[in-house]
Amino acid sequence: MTPTNDDIRPDIDALRGALAAHGITLPSLGVDPVTLAGTHIRPPLVALGNCTVASARQLTAVLRKAAGG
Known part of the structure; x- marks a missing residue:
């Protein structure tokens, strides 16, 4: 069965929600429509979307902190 939206x-x-807890918003976060429409056995991809440079920096900082660096 192919996964759905x-x-x-x-x-x-x-x-x-996890991103919002760190003040990060990815405006285009959603389901990738191309992979959702496909007939693949794999699940659809999550489209992380575009973001501002400030959001990218926040995301980088949060990931580095989580990784212990």
């Missing part, structure tokens, strides 16, 4: 929506919402 509804199957991965909770994951996207969880990611959006």
Whole structure:
């Protein structure tokens, strides 16, 4: 069975919430429509989307901190 938008929506919402907890917004965060429409066995991809340079820097800082660096 091919996953649907509804199957991965909770994951996207969880990611959006985790990013928001750190003050990070990715405006285009969502399901990649090309992979959702495909007939692949693999699940659709999550489109992280475009973001401002400030958001990219915040994301980098959070990931480095989480990695212990």
